Amino acid sequence: MRLSRSLIPTLKETPAEAQIVSHRLMLRAGLVRQTASGIYAWLPAGYRVLTNIARIVREEQDAAGAQELLMPTIQSADLWRESGRYDGYGKEMLRIQDRHERELLYGPTNEEMITDIFRQSVHSYRALPQIVYHIQWKFRDEVRPRFGVMRGREFLMKDAYSFDLDHKGAVISYRKMMLAYMRTFQRLGLRAIPMAADTGPIGGDLSHEFIILAATGESQVFYDAAFESIDYTSREFDIHAEADLARFYTMMTTPYAATDEKHDPALFEKLDPSRRREGRGIEVGHIFYFGTKYSQPMNFTATGPDGQPFHPEMGSYGIGVSRLVGAVIEASHDEAGIIWPEAIAPFRAAILNLKPGDAACDGLCERVYARFGAAALYDDREERAGVKFADADLLGHPWQIIVGPRGAAAGKVELKRRVDGAREEVSPEAALAKLLGV
Structure with missing residues (x-):
């Protein structure tokens, strides 16, 4: 969504x-x-x-x-x-x-x-x-x-x-x-x-x-x-x-x-x-x-x-x-x-596009979103990054997939776990494998 x-x-x-x-x-x-x-x-x-x-x-x-x-x-x-x-x-x-x-x-x-x-x-x-x-x-x-x-x-x-x-x-x-x-x-x-x-x-x-x-x-x-x-x-x-x-x-x-x-x-x-x-x-x-x-x-x-x-x-x-x-x-x-338990969260992950309009960010977000489908909420709004981070934490998604210009240019996303705030930079494929088992 x-x-x-x-x-x-x-x-x-x-x-x-x-x-x-x-x-x-x-x-x-x-x-x-x-x-x-x-x-x-x-x-x-x-x-x-x-x-x-x-x-x-x-x-x-x-x-x-x-x-x-x-x-x-x-x-x-x-x-x-x-x-x-x-x-x-x-x-x-x-x-x-x-x-x-x-x-x-x-x-x-x-x-x-x-x-x-x-x-x-x-x-x-x-x-x-x-x-x-x-x-x-x-x-x-x-x-x-x-x-x-x-x-x-x-x-x-x-x-x-x-x-x-x-x-x-x-x-x-x-x-x-x-x-x-x-x-x-x-x-x-x-x-x-x-x-x-x-x-x-x-x-x-x-x-x-x-x-x-x-x-x-x-x-x-x-x-x-x-x-x-x-x-x-x-x-x-x-x-x-x-x-x-x-x-x-x-x-x-x-x-x-x-x-x-x-x-x-x-x-x-x-x-x-x-x-x-x-x-x-x-x-x-x-x-x-x-x-x-x-x-x-x-x-x-x-x-x-x-x-x-x-x-x-x-x-x-x-x-x-x-x-x-x-x-x-x-x-x-x-x-x-x-902080939703994964079994009942409305969405398993939020995809945060930190720079809508940037070709690399848009392309990477769309690719990841297509694999998640209804299991992810794609924050594609024209909003400041701080607003997106705050809303993602408020809504309590178990995972956040953060896509910014620097990471997108390198083909990387940042993966954040809501329960403890742990972050890691990984490839989109690694993020999908970890969250969806694919």
């Missing part, structure tokens, strides 16, 4: 309404623009990041055996009355009526709807277990939306739902999703800590939230260093092997981990001092096991192995996809701007 023809409206000054780092940088880098309180339009560069995160989330859900579907955003109030949640959910739920005065709502979550889908479709234990998920926009009418996409009213979420014959099967599904989550966060370049949590309005009696570490996080986190040494993407854990899942779950729940609200200094103090860690954290995911909380009141029954009806055991699993964009920035930035 050529920057001269792109909708990437960067800002030099920080908007007054931006209170935290991610909000400031997302506005300054032209990733989003606010359209109403707590509601944002995702501009092209921001949407590319959002899409990359969703892709990784989707790949790990698929690898865990979950099936993707798509449920509507608008739900019937009658379904929520069946579960008993309609009146108790609170003002965060946006309640509406259609022209026939039927009561509807903009869904904040989908337990009722997926239960209704399954009770229409699954009638025997032979159809279980199953896990389904979708990635969908949701709405919760926050009383004080703030911090940009970190606490907005409209947000993109991956929510999954498991259905099992019994408690044993439900626990296996729960552990499978926990492993899928840890693999997802690792692929996103984040260090995540799973912590036992309250179930809140979702309900149930088993719940974990996932906290990623960020210096500007919203809560204090205390944890065992054991979490830092595990490679969740290794072959050590087969996500479809019950024994591996049990071993993994033990590794996740045995080490100490707590937020400031639940921190017990007496248990912290029992750790070897070399293993004690603390920092700031941001919640980016939550998983729940709640048994028959929805299947029973909504009369979802299937025939069991003994020929008798039973209520399937359920769980739900959420990841804040749009919230993750802000969380990654909170965890990975410096004074100059964003």
Whole structure:
């Protein structure tokens, strides 16, 4: 993409309404623009990041055996009355009526709807277990939306739902999703800590939230260093092997981990001092096991192995996809701007033409850009070099390919790595080989 023809409206000054780092940088880098309180339009560069995160989330859900579907955003109030949640959910739920005065709502979550889908479709234990998920926009009418996409009213979420014959099967599904989550966060370049949590309005009696570490996080986190040494993407854990899942779950729940609200200094103090860690954290995911909380009141029954009806055991699993964009920035930035992990960056590299109109610079930039295609942002603007450097750092491209008259005349480019500022002068072919493997 050529920057001269792109909708990437960067800002030099920080908007007054931006209170935290991610909000400031997302506005300054032209990733989003606010359209109403707590509601944002995702501009092209921001949407590319959002899409990359969703892709990784989707790949790990698929690898865990979950099936993707798509449920509507608008739900019937009658379904929520069946579960008993309609009146108790609170003002965060946006309640509406259609022209026939039927009561509807903009869904904040989908337990009722997926239960209704399954009770229409699954009638025997032979159809279980199953896990389904979708990635969908949701709405919760926050009383004080703030911090940009970190606490907005409209947000993109991956929510999954498991259905099992019994408690044993439900626990296996729960552990499978926990492993899928840890693999997802690792692929996103984040260090995540799973912590036992309250179930809140979702309900149930088993719940974990996932906290990623960020210096500007919203809560204090205390944890065992054991979490830092595990490679969740290794072959050590087969996500479809019950024994591996049990071993993994033990590794996740045995080490100490707590937020400031639940921190017990007496248990912290029992750790070897070399293993004690603390920092700031941001919640980016939550998983729940709640048994028959929805299947029973909504009369979802299937025939069991003994020929008798039973209520399937359920769980739900959420990841804040749009919230993750802000969380990654909170965890990975410096004074100059964003530092994107390579897996989710909007562009793998920025090509900076320091002298547009110079035949050697133009020719070399065009040659490199042709090889990168959509993976690179070509800064071909008639702007000073300082402006181009500042915008490239602000946007956080993992790599910058810098082309100036002296280097172009010698057939060289300067390659800069954003994460540490390391620079080297190489041939265009060496730069392509390093960044694209060609």
